[in-house]
Amino acid sequence: MDFAIVRGDYGMSLLRLDNVTIRFGGLVAVDKVNLTVEQGEILSLIGPNGAGKSTIFNLITGIYSPTEGKMYFEEKSIGSKKPYHLAAAGIARTFQTIHLFNNLTVLENVLIGAHTRGKWNVTGALLKFTPWVRGEERELTEWAYDCLERVGLADKADELAMNLSYGAQRRLEIARGLAVRPKLLLLDEPAAGMNPQEKATLLKMVKVIRDSGVTIFLVEHDMKFVMNISERIAVLDYGIKIAEGPPESVRSNPKVIEAYLGKGAVNSA
Protein backbone atom coordinates (compact mmCIF):
# COMPACT_ATOMS: atom_id res chain seq x y z
CA MET A 1 0.00 0.00 0.00
CA ASP A 2 1.26 3.45 -0.89
CA PHE A 3 1.53 5.32 2.36
CA ALA A 4 1.93 8.67 0.69
CA ILE A 5 -1.69 8.40 -0.36
CA VAL A 6 -2.98 6.75 2.78
CA ARG A 7 -1.40 9.36 5.04
CA GLY A 8 -2.98 12.12 3.10
CA ASP A 9 0.05 13.97 1.89
CA TYR A 10 -2.25 15.33 -0.76
CA GLY A 11 -3.89 17.51 1.83
CA MET A 12 -7.15 15.61 2.20
CA SER A 13 -8.37 15.98 5.76
CA LEU A 14 -10.80 13.37 7.01
CA LEU A 15 -12.08 15.27 10.00
CA ARG A 16 -11.81 18.95 10.73
CA LEU A 17 -12.84 20.83 13.87
CA ASP A 18 -13.24 24.54 13.27
CA ASN A 19 -13.25 26.71 16.40
CA VAL A 20 -15.28 24.16 18.31
CA THR A 21 -16.50 25.23 21.74
CA ILE A 22 -18.78 23.47 24.18
CA ARG A 23 -20.00 24.88 27.47
CA PHE A 24 -21.76 23.04 30.26
CA GLY A 25 -23.40 25.86 32.15
CA GLY A 26 -20.51 28.13 33.11
CA LEU A 27 -17.82 25.53 32.46
CA VAL A 28 -16.04 25.78 29.13
CA ALA A 29 -15.04 22.16 28.55
CA VAL A 30 -13.65 22.67 25.06
CA ASP A 31 -12.55 26.15 24.05
CA LYS A 32 -12.20 27.16 20.39
CA VAL A 33 -10.34 24.04 19.35
CA ASN A 34 -9.08 23.74 15.78
CA LEU A 35 -8.02 20.25 14.90
CA THR A 36 -7.53 18.29 11.72
CA VAL A 37 -7.31 14.53 11.35
CA GLU A 38 -5.59 13.57 8.12
CA GLN A 39 -6.61 10.60 6.07
CA GLY A 40 -4.69 7.47 7.10
CA GLU A 41 -2.70 8.83 10.04
CA ILE A 42 -2.51 7.86 13.69
CA LEU A 43 -3.22 11.00 15.72
CA SER A 44 -3.14 11.09 19.51
CA LEU A 45 -4.86 13.55 21.78
CA ILE A 46 -3.23 13.90 25.18
CA GLY A 47 -3.64 16.17 28.15
CA PRO A 48 -4.04 16.12 31.93
CA ASN A 49 -7.20 14.77 33.55
CA GLY A 50 -10.25 16.88 32.81
CA ALA A 51 -8.63 18.60 29.85
CA GLY A 52 -11.64 17.83 27.65
CA LYS A 53 -10.28 14.93 25.62
CA SER A 54 -13.26 12.63 26.04
CA THR A 55 -15.56 15.59 25.50
CA ILE A 56 -13.99 16.09 22.08
CA PHE A 57 -14.69 12.42 21.28
CA ASN A 58 -18.26 12.84 22.43
CA LEU A 59 -18.55 15.87 20.15
CA ILE A 60 -17.16 14.03 17.15
CA THR A 61 -19.51 11.08 17.67
CA GLY A 62 -22.55 13.29 18.12
CA ILE A 63 -23.24 12.49 21.77
CA TYR A 64 -22.83 16.23 22.47
CA SER A 65 -23.33 18.96 19.94
CA PRO A 66 -20.99 21.94 20.01
CA THR A 67 -22.13 25.25 21.50
CA GLU A 68 -20.14 27.09 18.85
CA GLY A 69 -18.00 26.16 15.90
CA LYS A 70 -18.24 23.71 13.07
CA MET A 71 -17.13 20.15 12.44
CA TYR A 72 -16.57 18.55 9.05
CA PHE A 73 -16.20 14.89 8.21
CA GLU A 74 -15.05 14.33 4.63
CA GLU A 75 -15.83 18.00 4.05
CA LYS A 76 -19.47 17.57 5.11
CA SER A 77 -20.72 19.44 8.14
CA ILE A 78 -21.56 17.09 11.04
CA GLY A 79 -22.23 19.58 13.82
CA SER A 80 -25.85 18.64 14.41
CA LYS A 81 -25.79 14.99 13.35
CA LYS A 82 -26.95 12.22 15.70
CA PRO A 83 -24.59 9.40 16.72
CA TYR A 84 -26.32 6.88 14.47
CA HIS A 85 -25.91 9.14 11.42
CA LEU A 86 -22.20 9.44 12.15
CA ALA A 87 -21.80 5.69 12.53
CA ALA A 88 -23.41 5.25 9.14
CA ALA A 89 -21.07 7.94 7.74
CA GLY A 90 -18.06 5.97 8.96
CA ILE A 91 -17.09 7.12 12.45
CA ALA A 92 -16.73 4.40 15.09
CA ARG A 93 -15.42 4.61 18.61
CA THR A 94 -14.53 2.79 21.79
CA PHE A 95 -15.25 4.14 25.25
CA GLN A 96 -13.03 5.13 28.14
CA THR A 97 -15.14 3.16 30.57
CA ILE A 98 -16.10 -0.05 28.84
CA HIS A 99 -19.54 0.16 27.24
CA LEU A 100 -20.07 -3.39 26.00
CA PHE A 101 -23.43 -5.11 25.71
CA ASN A 102 -22.64 -7.23 28.76
CA ASN A 103 -25.39 -9.81 28.68
CA LEU A 104 -24.92 -10.57 24.99
CA THR A 105 -22.34 -12.86 23.46
CA VAL A 106 -19.09 -11.62 21.98
CA LEU A 107 -20.41 -12.40 18.50
CA GLU A 108 -23.66 -10.53 19.12
CA ASN A 109 -21.70 -7.51 20.30
CA VAL A 110 -19.80 -7.40 17.03
CA LEU A 111 -22.95 -8.12 15.00
CA ILE A 112 -24.51 -5.04 16.58
CA GLY A 113 -21.43 -3.13 15.48
CA ALA A 114 -22.19 -4.35 11.97
CA HIS A 115 -25.72 -3.00 12.26
CA THR A 116 -25.32 -0.32 9.60
CA ARG A 117 -24.15 -2.94 7.12
CA GLY A 118 -27.51 -4.73 7.18
CA LYS A 119 -30.89 -3.42 6.11
CA TRP A 120 -33.61 -5.91 7.13
CA ASN A 121 -35.77 -4.74 10.01
CA VAL A 122 -39.11 -5.98 11.37
CA THR A 123 -40.19 -7.46 8.05
CA GLY A 124 -36.82 -9.16 7.81
CA ALA A 125 -37.38 -10.66 11.24
CA LEU A 126 -40.63 -12.22 10.09
CA LEU A 127 -39.07 -13.39 6.82
CA LYS A 128 -36.20 -15.00 8.71
CA PHE A 129 -36.01 -18.11 6.57
CA THR A 130 -36.14 -16.47 3.17
CA PRO A 131 -32.86 -16.56 1.24
CA TRP A 132 -32.45 -12.76 1.28
CA VAL A 133 -32.56 -12.40 5.02
CA ARG A 134 -30.48 -15.53 5.59
CA GLY A 135 -27.96 -14.30 3.06
CA GLU A 136 -27.61 -10.99 4.82
CA GLU A 137 -27.33 -12.69 8.21
CA ARG A 138 -24.60 -15.01 6.92
CA GLU A 139 -22.75 -12.06 5.40
CA LEU A 140 -22.93 -10.10 8.66
CA THR A 141 -21.79 -13.11 10.68
CA GLU A 142 -18.80 -13.69 8.41
CA TRP A 143 -17.86 -10.05 8.64
CA ALA A 144 -18.23 -10.20 12.43
CA TYR A 145 -15.89 -13.20 12.60
CA ASP A 146 -13.39 -11.33 10.42
CA CYS A 147 -13.44 -8.44 12.89
CA LEU A 148 -13.06 -10.80 15.84
CA GLU A 149 -10.10 -12.50 14.18
CA ARG A 150 -8.40 -9.14 13.74
CA VAL A 151 -8.37 -8.66 17.51
CA GLY A 152 -7.83 -12.35 18.31
CA LEU A 153 -11.19 -13.10 19.88
CA ALA A 154 -12.75 -15.42 17.29
CA ASP A 155 -12.48 -18.42 19.59
CA LYS A 156 -14.46 -16.61 22.30
CA ALA A 157 -17.39 -15.76 20.00
CA ASP A 158 -20.01 -17.59 22.04
CA GLU A 159 -19.01 -16.32 25.49
CA LEU A 160 -20.90 -13.56 27.21
CA ALA A 161 -19.10 -10.24 26.89
CA MET A 162 -19.10 -9.74 30.66
CA ASN A 163 -17.20 -13.00 31.21
CA LEU A 164 -14.19 -11.80 29.23
CA SER A 165 -11.03 -10.57 30.92
CA TYR A 166 -10.51 -6.82 31.08
CA GLY A 167 -8.01 -6.71 28.25
CA ALA A 168 -10.21 -8.91 26.09
CA GLN A 169 -13.15 -6.60 26.74
CA ARG A 170 -11.09 -3.68 25.50
CA ARG A 171 -10.18 -5.62 22.38
CA LEU A 172 -13.82 -6.56 21.89
CA GLU A 173 -14.71 -2.87 21.91
CA ILE A 174 -12.19 -2.36 19.11
CA ALA A 175 -13.64 -5.30 17.17
CA ARG A 176 -17.12 -3.86 17.60
CA GLY A 177 -15.87 -0.52 16.32
CA LEU A 178 -14.21 -2.21 13.34
CA ALA A 179 -17.46 -3.97 12.51
CA VAL A 180 -18.96 -0.57 11.73
CA ARG A 181 -16.40 -0.54 8.87
CA PRO A 182 -15.27 2.94 9.85
CA LYS A 183 -13.15 5.42 7.96
CA LEU A 184 -12.23 6.97 11.28
CA LEU A 185 -11.82 4.93 14.45
CA LEU A 186 -11.73 6.81 17.76
CA LEU A 187 -10.04 4.94 20.60
CA ASP A 188 -10.66 6.40 24.04
CA GLU A 189 -7.82 5.23 26.31
CA PRO A 190 -7.45 1.82 24.66
CA ALA A 191 -4.45 0.83 26.79
CA ALA A 192 -5.97 1.78 30.16
CA GLY A 193 -5.60 -1.03 32.68
CA MET A 194 -3.62 -3.26 30.35
CA ASN A 195 -0.35 -4.96 31.33
CA PRO A 196 2.82 -4.25 29.26
CA GLN A 197 2.37 -7.40 27.21
CA GLU A 198 -1.21 -6.54 26.30
CA LYS A 199 -0.10 -3.02 25.46
CA ALA A 200 2.52 -4.32 23.04
CA THR A 201 -0.09 -6.49 21.34
CA LEU A 202 -2.47 -3.56 21.18
CA LEU A 203 0.19 -1.36 19.63
CA LYS A 204 0.74 -3.85 16.80
CA MET A 205 -2.99 -4.33 16.39
CA VAL A 206 -3.68 -0.62 16.03
CA LYS A 207 -0.93 -0.27 13.43
CA VAL A 208 -2.34 -3.18 11.43
CA ILE A 209 -5.78 -1.61 11.56
CA ARG A 210 -4.35 1.67 10.30
CA ASP A 211 -2.53 -0.10 7.49
CA SER A 212 -5.83 -1.59 6.39
CA GLY A 213 -6.99 1.94 5.62
CA VAL A 214 -8.68 3.07 8.85
CA THR A 215 -7.63 6.44 10.22
CA ILE A 216 -6.95 6.29 13.96
CA PHE A 217 -7.57 9.07 16.45
CA LEU A 218 -6.85 8.11 20.03
CA VAL A 219 -6.84 9.51 23.53
CA GLU A 220 -4.32 7.92 25.86
CA HIS A 221 -2.58 8.60 29.15
CA ASP A 222 0.26 6.12 28.76
CA MET A 223 3.02 8.34 27.34
CA LYS A 224 5.25 5.48 26.22
CA PHE A 225 2.36 4.04 24.25
CA VAL A 226 1.49 7.42 22.77
CA MET A 227 5.05 8.23 21.74
CA ASN A 228 5.47 4.82 20.12
CA ILE A 229 2.26 4.78 18.17
CA SER A 230 1.52 8.33 17.10
CA GLU A 231 2.56 10.12 13.97
CA ARG A 232 1.13 13.33 15.31
CA ILE A 233 0.08 14.42 18.76
CA ALA A 234 -2.25 17.18 19.86
CA VAL A 235 -2.17 18.40 23.45
CA LEU A 236 -5.18 19.75 25.29
CA ASP A 237 -5.17 21.62 28.58
CA TYR A 238 -8.29 23.08 30.22
CA GLY A 239 -10.15 22.73 26.93
CA ILE A 240 -7.54 24.66 24.95
CA LYS A 241 -5.23 23.12 22.39
CA ILE A 242 -1.73 24.09 23.52
CA ALA A 243 0.45 22.13 21.13
CA GLU A 244 0.35 19.96 18.07
CA GLY A 245 3.00 18.15 16.05
CA PRO A 246 5.17 15.06 15.77
CA PRO A 247 5.98 13.22 19.05
CA GLU A 248 9.54 14.62 19.39
CA SER A 249 8.49 18.24 19.18
CA VAL A 250 5.55 17.79 21.53
CA ARG A 251 7.72 16.02 24.09
CA SER A 252 10.08 18.98 24.34
CA ASN A 253 7.43 21.69 24.11
CA PRO A 254 7.67 23.84 27.32
CA LYS A 255 3.92 24.47 27.35
CA VAL A 256 3.26 20.74 27.40
CA ILE A 257 5.74 20.11 30.20
CA GLU A 258 4.17 22.94 32.15
CA ALA A 259 0.68 21.52 31.70
CA TYR A 260 1.75 18.13 32.97
CA LEU A 261 4.31 18.96 35.62
CA GLY A 262 3.78 22.60 36.61
CA LYS A 263 5.80 25.79 36.02
CA GLY A 264 8.90 24.80 38.01
CA ALA A 265 9.45 21.77 35.84
CA VAL A 266 10.02 23.89 32.75
CA ASN A 267 12.89 25.83 34.34
CA SER A 268 14.64 22.78 35.72
CA ALA A 269 14.24 20.84 32.49
Add this chain to the structure above:
Amino acid sequence: MAEVLQSIANSMDPYMLQIFVNIGIAIILALGLNLITGVTGQLDLGHAAYMSVGAFTAAIITIRFNLPFSVNLLIAGTLAALVGLAIGFPILRLTGDYFAIATLGFAEILKVIFLNLDITNKALGLSVPPPNTSIPMPFYVWMVTILVIVGVTFIQNSRFGRALKAIREDEIAAETMGINSTRYKNQAFAIGCFLAGIGGGLYAHFIAYINPSDFAFMKSIDILNMVVLGGLGSIPGAILGAGVLTIAPEFLRFMSEYRMLVYGALLVFLMVFRPNGLLGGVDFRKMVFRIFGKREKKVLR
Protein backbone atom coordinates in the same frame (compact mmCIF):
# COMPACT_ATOMS: atom_id res chain seq x y z
CA MET B 1 -62.92 -30.12 11.05
CA ALA B 2 -64.69 -27.43 13.02
CA GLU B 3 -67.19 -29.97 14.33
CA VAL B 4 -64.44 -32.32 15.46
CA LEU B 5 -62.69 -29.52 17.33
CA GLN B 6 -66.01 -28.45 18.82
CA SER B 7 -66.72 -31.94 20.09
CA ILE B 8 -63.23 -32.14 21.59
CA ALA B 9 -63.81 -28.80 23.31
CA ASN B 10 -67.18 -30.00 24.59
CA SER B 11 -65.73 -33.20 25.99
CA MET B 12 -63.15 -31.33 28.07
CA ASP B 13 -63.73 -30.20 31.61
CA PRO B 14 -64.95 -26.59 31.22
CA TYR B 15 -62.94 -25.41 34.23
CA MET B 16 -59.72 -26.89 32.84
CA LEU B 17 -60.57 -25.51 29.42
CA GLN B 18 -60.93 -22.04 30.87
CA ILE B 19 -57.54 -22.21 32.57
CA PHE B 20 -56.05 -23.55 29.35
CA VAL B 21 -57.41 -20.60 27.37
CA ASN B 22 -56.40 -18.08 30.04
CA ILE B 23 -52.84 -19.39 29.83
CA GLY B 24 -52.86 -18.86 26.05
CA ILE B 25 -54.05 -15.27 26.40
CA ALA B 26 -51.58 -14.62 29.23
CA ILE B 27 -48.75 -15.88 27.03
CA ILE B 28 -49.67 -13.43 24.25
CA LEU B 29 -49.79 -10.53 26.73
CA ALA B 30 -46.58 -11.56 28.46
CA LEU B 31 -44.69 -11.93 25.18
CA GLY B 32 -45.84 -8.47 24.09
CA LEU B 33 -44.65 -6.92 27.33
CA ASN B 34 -41.47 -9.00 27.23
CA LEU B 35 -40.57 -7.36 23.94
CA ILE B 36 -40.94 -3.90 25.48
CA THR B 37 -39.59 -4.50 28.97
CA GLY B 38 -37.49 -7.65 28.70
CA VAL B 39 -35.83 -7.16 25.32
CA THR B 40 -35.79 -3.39 24.83
CA GLY B 41 -35.52 -2.63 28.54
CA GLN B 42 -38.30 -0.04 28.80
CA LEU B 43 -40.31 -0.63 31.99
CA ASP B 44 -43.96 -0.42 30.95
CA LEU B 45 -46.39 -0.29 33.90
CA GLY B 46 -49.52 0.22 31.80
CA HIS B 47 -49.62 -2.74 29.46
CA ALA B 48 -53.21 -3.61 30.39
CA ALA B 49 -54.33 -0.29 28.90
CA TYR B 50 -53.35 -1.38 25.39
CA MET B 51 -55.06 -4.66 26.10
CA SER B 52 -58.22 -2.72 26.92
CA VAL B 53 -57.98 -0.79 23.64
CA GLY B 54 -57.88 -4.11 21.78
CA ALA B 55 -60.63 -5.62 23.91
CA PHE B 56 -63.08 -2.76 23.41
CA THR B 57 -62.26 -2.40 19.72
CA ALA B 58 -62.79 -6.09 19.05
CA ALA B 59 -65.97 -6.16 21.14
CA ILE B 60 -67.48 -3.14 19.38
CA ILE B 61 -66.57 -4.51 15.95
CA THR B 62 -68.26 -7.82 16.75
CA ILE B 63 -71.36 -6.06 18.12
CA ARG B 64 -71.77 -3.57 15.27
CA PHE B 65 -70.23 -5.12 12.16
CA ASN B 66 -69.73 -8.81 12.87
CA LEU B 67 -66.59 -9.01 10.72
CA PRO B 68 -64.64 -12.30 10.51
CA PHE B 69 -62.85 -12.72 13.81
CA SER B 70 -59.32 -12.72 12.34
CA VAL B 71 -59.94 -9.40 10.58
CA ASN B 72 -61.47 -8.10 13.77
CA LEU B 73 -58.41 -9.07 15.80
CA LEU B 74 -56.05 -7.48 13.29
CA ILE B 75 -57.97 -4.21 13.50
CA ALA B 76 -58.00 -4.40 17.31
CA GLY B 77 -54.25 -5.05 17.39
CA THR B 78 -53.52 -2.28 14.90
CA LEU B 79 -55.58 0.23 16.85
CA ALA B 80 -53.83 -0.75 20.09
CA ALA B 81 -50.49 -0.31 18.30
CA LEU B 82 -51.54 3.14 17.06
CA VAL B 83 -52.62 4.19 20.55
CA GLY B 84 -49.33 2.78 21.82
CA LEU B 85 -47.40 4.81 19.24
CA ALA B 86 -49.32 7.98 20.06
CA ILE B 87 -48.39 7.52 23.71
CA GLY B 88 -44.95 6.07 23.09
CA PHE B 89 -43.80 8.76 20.69
CA PRO B 90 -43.57 11.51 23.31
CA ILE B 91 -42.67 9.39 26.33
CA LEU B 92 -40.10 6.99 24.86
CA ARG B 93 -37.69 9.89 25.03
CA LEU B 94 -37.86 9.54 28.79
CA THR B 95 -35.60 7.04 30.46
CA GLY B 96 -35.92 4.61 33.35
CA ASP B 97 -38.31 5.54 36.14
CA TYR B 98 -39.73 8.54 34.30
CA PHE B 99 -40.84 6.35 31.43
CA ALA B 100 -42.44 3.87 33.83
CA ILE B 101 -44.39 6.61 35.61
CA ALA B 102 -45.55 8.05 32.29
CA THR B 103 -46.88 4.68 31.08
CA LEU B 104 -48.67 4.31 34.39
CA GLY B 105 -50.28 7.74 33.99
CA PHE B 106 -51.40 7.16 30.41
CA ALA B 107 -52.86 3.78 31.36
CA GLU B 108 -55.01 5.44 34.01
CA ILE B 109 -56.08 8.11 31.51
CA LEU B 110 -57.18 5.45 29.02
CA LYS B 111 -59.13 3.65 31.74
CA VAL B 112 -60.95 6.84 32.71
CA ILE B 113 -61.71 7.57 29.05
CA PHE B 114 -63.26 4.12 28.62
CA LEU B 115 -65.23 4.62 31.84
CA ASN B 116 -66.83 7.72 30.32
CA LEU B 117 -67.39 6.86 26.67
CA ASP B 118 -70.89 5.98 25.52
CA ILE B 119 -69.61 3.54 22.94
CA THR B 120 -67.96 1.43 25.65
CA ASN B 121 -71.14 1.61 27.75
CA LYS B 122 -69.36 3.55 30.51
CA ALA B 123 -68.91 1.77 33.85
CA LEU B 124 -71.50 -0.88 32.98
CA GLY B 125 -69.13 -2.50 30.53
CA LEU B 126 -69.96 -4.45 27.40
CA SER B 127 -71.44 -7.89 26.88
CA VAL B 128 -69.60 -9.43 23.97
CA PRO B 129 -71.45 -11.78 21.58
CA PRO B 130 -69.65 -14.92 20.40
CA PRO B 131 -67.02 -14.20 17.74
CA ASN B 132 -67.63 -14.78 14.05
CA THR B 133 -65.40 -17.82 13.59
CA SER B 134 -65.91 -21.48 12.80
CA ILE B 135 -63.08 -22.68 15.04
CA PRO B 136 -64.03 -23.05 18.73
CA MET B 137 -62.52 -20.34 20.92
CA PRO B 138 -60.02 -22.47 22.89
CA PHE B 139 -58.37 -23.71 19.73
CA TYR B 140 -58.54 -20.31 18.10
CA VAL B 141 -56.78 -18.73 21.08
CA TRP B 142 -54.02 -21.31 21.02
CA MET B 143 -53.61 -21.03 17.28
CA VAL B 144 -52.98 -17.30 17.73
CA THR B 145 -50.73 -18.00 20.71
CA ILE B 146 -48.52 -20.32 18.68
CA LEU B 147 -48.33 -17.79 15.84
CA VAL B 148 -47.31 -15.12 18.34
CA ILE B 149 -44.65 -17.35 19.92
CA VAL B 150 -43.15 -18.06 16.49
CA GLY B 151 -43.35 -14.39 15.52
CA VAL B 152 -41.63 -13.01 18.61
CA THR B 153 -38.97 -15.73 18.43
CA PHE B 154 -38.17 -14.61 14.89
CA ILE B 155 -38.16 -10.97 15.93
CA GLN B 156 -35.89 -11.54 18.91
CA ASN B 157 -33.31 -13.49 16.91
CA SER B 158 -32.95 -11.04 14.07
CA ARG B 159 -30.98 -7.93 13.26
CA PHE B 160 -33.95 -5.96 14.58
CA GLY B 161 -34.02 -7.96 17.83
CA ARG B 162 -30.29 -7.49 18.32
CA ALA B 163 -30.71 -3.74 17.98
CA LEU B 164 -33.41 -3.84 20.68
CA LYS B 165 -31.15 -5.82 23.02
CA ALA B 166 -28.34 -3.37 22.36
CA ILE B 167 -30.62 -0.51 23.44
CA ARG B 168 -31.46 -2.38 26.62
CA GLU B 169 -27.82 -3.09 27.40
CA ASP B 170 -26.37 0.34 26.65
CA GLU B 171 -28.29 2.96 24.77
CA ILE B 172 -25.35 5.30 24.14
CA ALA B 173 -23.16 2.53 22.78
CA ALA B 174 -26.06 1.31 20.64
CA GLU B 175 -26.45 4.77 19.12
CA THR B 176 -22.75 5.03 18.30
CA MET B 177 -23.09 1.67 16.51
CA GLY B 178 -25.63 3.26 14.17
CA ILE B 179 -28.86 2.28 15.90
CA ASN B 180 -31.54 4.97 15.92
CA SER B 181 -32.74 4.14 19.40
CA THR B 182 -35.87 6.32 19.37
CA ARG B 183 -37.12 4.66 16.20
CA TYR B 184 -36.37 1.16 17.40
CA LYS B 185 -37.96 1.76 20.79
CA ASN B 186 -41.11 3.04 19.12
CA GLN B 187 -41.24 0.03 16.82
CA ALA B 188 -40.79 -2.40 19.70
CA PHE B 189 -43.43 -0.54 21.70
CA ALA B 190 -45.89 -0.67 18.80
CA ILE B 191 -45.36 -4.41 18.32
CA GLY B 192 -45.80 -5.02 22.06
CA CYS B 193 -49.03 -2.98 22.04
CA PHE B 194 -50.22 -4.81 18.93
CA LEU B 195 -49.87 -8.11 20.79
CA ALA B 196 -51.62 -6.61 23.83
CA GLY B 197 -54.48 -5.55 21.54
CA ILE B 198 -54.81 -9.05 20.11
CA GLY B 199 -54.67 -10.55 23.60
CA GLY B 200 -57.36 -8.09 24.69
CA GLY B 201 -59.59 -9.00 21.73
CA LEU B 202 -59.31 -12.69 22.54
CA TYR B 203 -59.94 -12.01 26.23
CA ALA B 204 -63.07 -9.97 25.49
CA HIS B 205 -64.58 -12.72 23.34
CA PHE B 206 -63.63 -15.53 25.66
CA ILE B 207 -64.89 -13.92 28.88
CA ALA B 208 -67.85 -12.42 26.95
CA TYR B 209 -68.06 -9.43 29.27
CA ILE B 210 -65.59 -6.57 29.64
CA ASN B 211 -65.46 -3.61 31.94
CA PRO B 212 -62.84 -0.83 31.98
CA SER B 213 -61.84 -1.74 35.53
CA ASP B 214 -60.80 -5.22 34.32
CA PHE B 215 -57.79 -3.49 32.80
CA ALA B 216 -56.64 -1.54 35.83
CA PHE B 217 -53.14 -1.19 37.27
CA MET B 218 -53.25 -4.64 38.90
CA LYS B 219 -53.73 -6.29 35.54
CA SER B 220 -50.62 -4.52 34.21
CA ILE B 221 -48.71 -5.71 37.25
CA ASP B 222 -49.95 -9.27 36.73
CA ILE B 223 -48.53 -9.27 33.21
CA LEU B 224 -45.29 -7.69 34.40
CA ASN B 225 -45.02 -10.39 37.09
CA MET B 226 -45.19 -13.09 34.46
CA VAL B 227 -42.37 -11.52 32.49
CA VAL B 228 -40.13 -10.84 35.48
CA LEU B 229 -40.82 -14.21 37.10
CA GLY B 230 -40.02 -16.06 33.89
CA GLY B 231 -36.86 -14.04 33.27
CA LEU B 232 -36.72 -10.71 31.48
CA GLY B 233 -36.02 -11.09 27.80
CA SER B 234 -36.50 -14.84 27.73
CA ILE B 235 -39.35 -16.15 25.55
CA PRO B 236 -39.55 -19.58 27.23
CA GLY B 237 -39.41 -17.65 30.50
CA ALA B 238 -42.37 -15.45 29.60
CA ILE B 239 -44.34 -18.53 28.52
CA LEU B 240 -43.50 -20.36 31.74
CA GLY B 241 -44.25 -17.25 33.83
CA ALA B 242 -47.63 -16.84 32.14
CA GLY B 243 -48.42 -20.50 32.80
CA VAL B 244 -47.28 -20.54 36.42
CA LEU B 245 -48.98 -17.30 37.39
CA THR B 246 -52.24 -18.30 35.72
CA ILE B 247 -52.31 -21.71 37.39
CA ALA B 248 -50.96 -20.72 40.82
CA PRO B 249 -54.01 -18.72 41.97
CA GLU B 250 -56.21 -21.68 40.95
CA PHE B 251 -54.17 -24.10 43.03
CA LEU B 252 -54.34 -21.72 45.95
CA ARG B 253 -58.12 -21.41 45.74
CA PHE B 254 -58.66 -23.72 48.73
CA MET B 255 -57.10 -21.07 50.97
CA SER B 256 -59.85 -18.62 50.01
CA GLU B 257 -59.03 -15.24 51.59
CA TYR B 258 -55.37 -16.10 52.27
CA ARG B 259 -54.83 -16.89 48.62
CA MET B 260 -53.23 -13.62 47.57
CA LEU B 261 -51.08 -13.63 50.70
CA VAL B 262 -49.48 -16.93 49.75
CA TYR B 263 -49.29 -15.85 46.13
CA GLY B 264 -47.35 -12.76 47.16
CA ALA B 265 -45.04 -14.76 49.41
CA LEU B 266 -44.42 -17.16 46.53
CA LEU B 267 -43.33 -14.28 44.33
CA VAL B 268 -40.98 -12.97 47.00
CA PHE B 269 -39.37 -16.39 47.48
CA LEU B 270 -38.92 -16.90 43.78
CA MET B 271 -37.28 -13.51 43.40
CA VAL B 272 -34.95 -14.24 46.32
CA PHE B 273 -33.80 -17.59 44.95
CA ARG B 274 -33.98 -16.83 41.23
CA PRO B 275 -33.42 -13.06 40.99
CA ASN B 276 -33.08 -13.27 37.22
CA GLY B 277 -36.35 -15.12 36.87
CA LEU B 278 -37.05 -18.82 36.44
CA LEU B 279 -35.38 -19.03 33.04
CA GLY B 280 -33.33 -15.84 33.12
CA GLY B 281 -29.87 -16.39 31.70
CA VAL B 282 -30.70 -19.91 30.50
CA ASP B 283 -29.46 -20.41 26.97
CA PHE B 284 -31.49 -23.21 25.43
CA ARG B 285 -29.30 -23.48 22.38
CA LYS B 286 -26.27 -24.12 24.57
CA MET B 287 -28.23 -26.55 26.73
CA VAL B 288 -29.23 -28.63 23.73
CA PHE B 289 -25.64 -28.73 22.52
CA ARG B 290 -24.43 -29.71 25.97
CA ILE B 291 -26.93 -32.56 26.21
CA PHE B 292 -26.16 -33.90 22.76
CA GLY B 293 -22.45 -33.27 23.08
CA LYS B 294 -22.06 -31.21 19.94
CA ARG B 295 -19.71 -28.25 19.84
CA GLU B 296 -21.45 -25.05 19.05
CA LYS B 297 -18.70 -23.43 17.08
CA LYS B 298 -19.29 -21.08 14.19
CA VAL B 299 -22.72 -22.49 13.43
CA LEU B 300 -23.28 -20.12 10.58
CA ARG B 301 -19.93 -20.41 8.88
